[in-house]
Amino acid sequence: MEFDVQLKESIKEVENILEEFLPKGKDIPKIIIEAMEYSLMNGGKRLRPILLIEAAKCVEGDKNKVLPLACAIEMIHTYSLIHDDLPAMDDDDYRRGKLTNHKVFGEGMSVLAGDALLNYAFEIMLTHIPENYKEMMNYLKAVKEIAYAAGIQGMIGGQVKDLEYKEGVMDLETLQYIHIHKTGALIKASLRAGAIASGATKEQLKVLTVFGEKIGLAFQIVDDILDVIGDQKKLGKAIGSDQKNHKITYPSVYGLEKSQQMIEKLLQEALNHLKLFGSKGQFLGELGKFICKREY
Amino acid sequence: MEFDVQLKESIKEVENILEEFLPKGKDIPKIIIEAMEYSLMNGGKRLRPILLIEAAKCVEGDKNKVLPLACAIEMIHTYSLIHDDLPAMDDDDYRRGKLTNHKVFGEGMSVLAGDALLNYAFEIMLTHIPENYKEMMNYLKAVKEIAYAAGIQGMIGGQVKDLEYKEGVMDLETLQYIHIHKTGALIKASLRAGAIASGATKEQLKVLTVFGEKIGLAFQIVDDILDVIGDQKKLGKAIGSDQKNHKITYPSVYGLEKSQQMIEKLLQEALNHLKLFGSKGQFLGELGKFICKREY
Numbered sequence: 001m002e003f004d005v006q007l008k009e010s011i012k013e014v015e016n017i018l019e020e021f022l023p024k025g026k027d028i029p030k031i032i033i034e035a036m037e038y039s040l041m042n043g044g045k046r047l048r049p050i051l052l053i054e055a056a057k058c059v060e061g062d063k064n065k066v067l068p069l070a071c072a073i074e075m076i077h078t079y080s081l082i083h084d085d086l087p088a089m090d091d092d093d094y095r096r097g098k099l100t101n102h103k104v105f106g107e108g109m110s111v112l113a114g115d116a117l118l119n120y121a122f123e124i125m126l127t128h129i130p131e132n133y134k135e136m137m138n139y140l141k142a143v144k145e146i147a148y149a150a151g152i153q154g155m156i157g158g159q160v161k162d163l164e165y166k167e168g169v170m171d172l173e174t175l176q177y178i179h180i181h182k183t184g185a186l187i188k189a190s191l192r193a194g195a196i197a198s199g200a201t202k203e204q205l206k207v208l209t210v211f212g213e214k215i216g217l218a219f220q221i222v223d224d225i226l227d228v229i230g231d232q233k234k235l236g237k238a239i240g241s242d243q244k245n246h247k248i249t250y251p252s253v254y255g256l257e258k259s260q261q262m263i264e265k266l267l268q269e270a271l272n273h274l275k276l277f278g279s280k281g282q283f284l285g286e287l288g289k290f291i292c293k294r295e296y
Numbered sequence: 297m298e299f300d301v302q303l304k305e306s307i308k309e310v311e312n313i314l315e316e317f318l319p320k321g322k323d324i325p326k327i328i329i330e331a332m333e334y335s336l337m338n339g340g341k342r343l344r345p346i347l348l349i350e351a352a353k354c355v356e357g358d359k360n361k362v363l364p365l366a367c368a369i370e371m372i373h374t375y376s377l378i379h380d381d382l383p384a385m386d387d388d389d390y391r392r393g394k395l396t397n398h399k400v401f402g403e404g405m406s407v408l409a410g411d412a413l414l415n416y417a418f419e420i421m422l423t424h425i426p427e428n429y430k431e432m433m434n435y436l437k438a439v440k441e442i443a444y445a446a447g448i449q450g451m452i453g454g455q456v457k458d459l460e461y462k463e464g465v466m467d468l469e470t471l472q473y474i475h476i477h478k479t480g481a482l483i484k485a486s487l488r489a490g491a492i493a494s495g496a497t498k499e500q501l502k503v504l505t506v507f508g509e510k511i512g513l514a515f516q517i518v519d520d521i522l523d524v525i526g527d528q529k530k531l532g533k534a535i536g537s538d539q540k541n542h543k544i545t546y547p548s549v550y551g552l553e554k555s556q557q558m559i560e561k562l563l564q565e566a567l568n569h570l571k572l573f574g575s576k577g578q579f580l581g582e583l584g585k586f587i588c589k590r591e592y
Contacts (some may be wrong), residue, residue: 028448029456038446083411088403105383108459111407112452115379118411119447126440133429144422151415152324152332156408160325163404284568 003286010053014070015048021071021124035105035113036120040078045094046263047291048186049074052194054057054284055208058277062196065135068128069142071195072121076150077186079117079130080159082110088165097236122147134199142197142246149189170248183223184216214270216290218263224249225259226295234296267292299582306349310342317420331401331409332416336374339392342590343515343587344369344482348490350580351504354573358496361431364424365438365489369419372446373482375574377414378406378456385459393532418443430495441572444582445485455479473543479519480512503569507584510566512590514559520545521555522591530592 018040021032049070054064085092085100086107092100102110125143130136148154150192158181191212195205226235227242228251242249250259268286274281314336319329332341351361381388381396382403382555384449388396421439426432444450454477461470487508491501522531523538524547538545544554570577 023448025449028453029460031460032448032452032456052497072492080410083407086404086407108462109456111379111382111384112456112459114411115375115414116448116452116456119443119452123440123447124445126436126443130435140422140425144419147415147419147422151419152319152322152328152412156328156412156415157324160328160405160408160412163408164325164327166404252524 003283003290005144006283007048007050007287007290008284010050011046014049014053014074017042017067018071018074021068023120030107032103032112032116035101035109036105036117037269038083039095039101039113040075040117042073042098044078044292045286045296046074048073048077048190048285050287051187051190051212054189055194055200056198058208058280058284059195059198059204061194061200062282065130065139066142066194066197067257068124069139069146069197070190072125073146073186073190075121075124075194076146079114079121080150080155080186082114084159086110089124089159092237097233104162118150135197138199139197140156142193145189145193145196149185154181154185154189155183158185160182166245167197171252172248174255175248175250179217179220184213187216188212202274207276211270211284213275214266214273215288218266218288220261221263221266222292224251225263227254228249228256231295236296263292299579299586302579303346303583303586304527306346306390309341309372310345310349313338313363313570314367314370314500317323320418326407327401328408328412328474331397334414335378335391335397335399336371336413338349338394340370340374341590341592343583344373344486347483347486347508347580350583351487351490351496352494353505354576354580355491355494355496355500357490358578361435362438362493363377363492365435365442366486369442369482369489369511371413371417371420372451373434374441375410375417376446376482378410378413380455380585382406385455388533393529406577414446430455431493432520434495438489441485441489441492445481450477450481450485450508451479454481460502462541468544468549470542470563471546475513479516480509483512483515484508494543500572503572507566507569507580510562510569511584514562514584517546517555517559517562518588518590521552521559524552527591532592535579559588 022037022040049262052070052073055082056063081095082101085095086102093103097274099112105113130139149158152160160176160181161174162178188209191204191208193253195208200208225240227239229248230239232239250262254262267288271285274285318336320429344574347360348362348366348369352359376395377391381391382398389399390396399472401409418500419566426435454474456472458474458478468516488501491504496504519548520538523535523545526535546558550558563584567581570581
């Protein structure tokens with residue numbers, strides 16, 4: 001199957017499951033479900049859940065058993081975007097071509113919508129613990145992996161540093177810390193959680209971890225580049241914000257050409273690692289290429 | 297031992313454990329640990345963790361095994377206060393006599409500090425799953441109980457309704473929804489989680505559930521009353537905010553005297569239920585009285 005078709009199908013599949021997992025219940029105020037759904041179902045590439053599912057497939061795991069983890073990680077990603085867009089943080093009005101959550105529901109409600117998605121991600125993961133003992137132990141390890149990656153030693157750590165240096169001059173070390181933590185941690189955790197929950201061997205897990213690290217960093221360099229030369233229409237948001245905010249980025253430090261070369265190098269290294277999985281790793285490799293060559 | 301002394305000791309014990317559980321690590325930005333600690337270690341009655349521990353004791357559980365749950369529930373409570381105090385929510389400058397989190401660390405950082413505490417609560421719970429199979433199953437049920445109580449069908453649901461009706465006229469049904477969910481859910485869950493993790497029987501769990509419901513509601517009516525006749529110094533915050541915000545409260549609907557009687561009735565019913573536990577429920581009963589007669 002062509003990659004584009006396969007990606008579309010994977011996205012559709014993830015979105016169906018997200019819809020299914022969305023909270024229902026008379027006792028829940030309607031407005032919060034609307035606010036959660038507004039951001040969760042607002043397009044997006046669904047990279048993290050797809051990476052998680054593909055990692056499970058690479059190690060011959062059962063896709064259906066990792067779906068709650070895949071949904072949870074997309075909810076965590078979404079909550080972080082909602083809070084990131086708040087006036088007190090990045091103060092963004094648009095996300096994927098639509099008004100940001102707080103522009104539609106108000107600031108207070110979007111704080112709560114973010115909180116709700118984070119909490120709900122854990123509810124979902126806790127509600128779907130497998131009964132089989134060995135599977136349960138692997139699954140719980142995967143949940144812990146996600147929790148750590150989302151927390152202060154992972155994603156939130158990156159957001160904190162990003163916020164701390166919002167107004168100041170950022171050195172390269174700080175930039176790398178932010179890249180590795182703010183985006184990289186959750187991308188790596190997607191791959192690791194999918195593999196761990198499926199009982200991956202040490203070698204398999206290591207390969208997917210390295211793949212995740214390389215692709216995670218490449219993802220972020222692409223982001224930096226798109227902020228310089230991206231197409232606003234395709235991106236669904238304004239470009240040039242890094243320069244406006246005097247942010248150090250890969251293009252500003254290394255130039256565009258060198259940054260592109262770095263991405264290419266990271267991609268090749270990532271792909272080399274995947275060879276362990278043979279044809280089972282093919283779609284994951286294509287995903288890696290897609291991440292490195294994306295225009296949005 | 298006198299109740300006051302025993303309560304002080306319990307608070308001290310909880311605070312020691314909270315200190316112990318606080319995140320450490322070179323790779324974590326210092327500022328976020330400071331912001332988390334600022335609100336988490338800012339006094340407070342520590343009611344939820346103490347209720348959780350006492351519920352475990354009532355059913356002859358091992359206190360040490362529920363400490364991670366007790367800490368987690370206090371972290372969840374604290375995160376909800378940080379986000380509640382934000383300008384976009386209640387816009388409060390003081391909490392327990394000290395500046396609120398966003399007044400010290402800025403709005404963006406206090407959004408992240410709240411997120412961090414919620415996420416960290418789950419990290420702690422997931423890091424301390426017992427190894428014994430039966431204990432593990434009970435413990436995981438308790439974690440789920442806490443997750444649900446903290447979410448949109450519990451605490452966040454209450455916050456959402458509270459925010460929705462911030463500017464409007466609230467009817468009694470909505471007021472009760474907010475009381476039951478915003479504060480009641482987590483108080484009830486404290487008792488239930490402590491009991492469930494300790495392998496409580498159905499009867500024991502039911503008693504503690506009813507006790508939690510009655511005390512949770514009483515807690516909130518006391519809050520309403522203190523906002524009318526409380527001592528600002530003891531409370532550490534300004535009173536009269538409900539009236540200023542045209543909020544319907546128990547005193548505004550039933551009058552002060554009737555509201556006091558309702559508290560007394562709830563307390564008596566709650567205490568009656570505790571009889572099942574004999575002397576093991578004594579401190580919990582005293583705690584119930586303390587909650588109903590507190591001046592702060």
